[in-house]
Amino acid sequence: MSEIRLYLFQSGTQRCKYHDIRMNQGEGRSYEIPVPWFLLTHPRGHVIIDGGLAAEGLANPHAYWGDAVDHYQPFMTEEQGCVAQLGSLGIQPEDIRYVLLSHLHSDHTGAIGRFPNALHIVQRREYDYAFKPDWFAAGAYCRNDFARPNLNWQLLDEDAFDLYGDGTLRCISTPGHSPGHQSFLITLASGLSFTLAIDAAYTLDHFYDRALPGFMTSASEAARSVAKLRALTEQHAAKPIPGHDPDVWPQFTLAPGWYE
Structure with missing residues (x-):
């Protein structure tokens, strides 16, 4: 049995409009999307x-996340928070070495500050933008998550960062949805x-x-990033897991x- 395993989790869903996901489609109808996150176990640190x-945003969503919840309404229980779900696998907060962030939108930042031994890793361009976003993107960022004190950060200025140095997990710069967005290529044993x-x-x-996303900071960057991901996916015979x-x-095993 390999020590390297990929686990897929879901922290509830969000209800939005179809056109928030697929631009200019859906005629205003509601659309409920999953909120995924992932755990990779590795002998050099999970x-x-x-x-x-x-999870703490659930008590008063407007107070915690702001008006963004009027557009992306969360449906989640405290048991679906990342700490609780890891606990069900017998993994304690102290066991986590890294929190790796695709970007800093609020439906992706639920692990920040919960793991005392963790190094938080994000692209520098994303970190800087999160504190000074354009007006149209400001609602996507929740400072209650990423502006916590005493966090240990590593800010990336590179593409294809290899977390373990063994090819298991590589960070792929994919700006467009946000300025410092990154995707990930996972290769198991x-x-x-x-x-x-x-x-x-x-x-x-x-x-x-076949569609453009309903939100992005740069359409041209978003299109180039998707083309880049498709090429890497084909090159590595990888299975694509879309975001929402x-x-x-x-269809995936959760x-x-x-x-493995």
């Missing part, structure tokens, strides 16, 4: 990727590979250029199951 929504597109491609429609696809997400 890593959480993103972490979903922050069996040879099984996954492309965690995260919000570079909400759905497979975005991954295969309610049709595709149920925790307590795993891939």
Whole structure:
């Protein structure tokens, strides 16, 4: 049995409008999307990727997340928070060495500050933008999550950062959805590979250029990033996992199951 395993989790769902996900489509109808996050266990230290929504926001969503919840309404229980779900696997907060962040939108920052031994890793461009976002993007960022005191940060200025130095987890710069967005290429000991597109491609429609996302800071960067991910996915014979696809997400094995 390999010590390297990929676990897929979900911290509830968000209800939005169809056009928030696929631009100019859906005629205003509601659309409920999963909020995924990931755990990779590794002999050199376990890593959480993103972490979903922050569980403490559930008590008063408007106070915690602001008006963003009027557009992306969270449906989640405290038991679906990342710490509680890891506990069900027997993993304690002290066991986590890294919190790796695709970007700093609030549905991806639920793991920040919860793991006392963790190094938090994000692209520098994303970190800087989160504190001074453009007006149209400000609602996506929740300082209650990422502006906590006494956090240990590593800010990346590079593409293809290899977390363990063994090819298991590589960070792929994919700006467009946000200025410093990154996706991840996971290669397990069996040879099984996954492309965690995260919000570079909400759905497979975005991954295969059948739709534009409803939110992005740069359409041209977003398009180039998806093309880059497709090429890497083909090169590594990887399985793409889009960021918020309610049709595709149920096809994967979720925790307590795993891939190795």
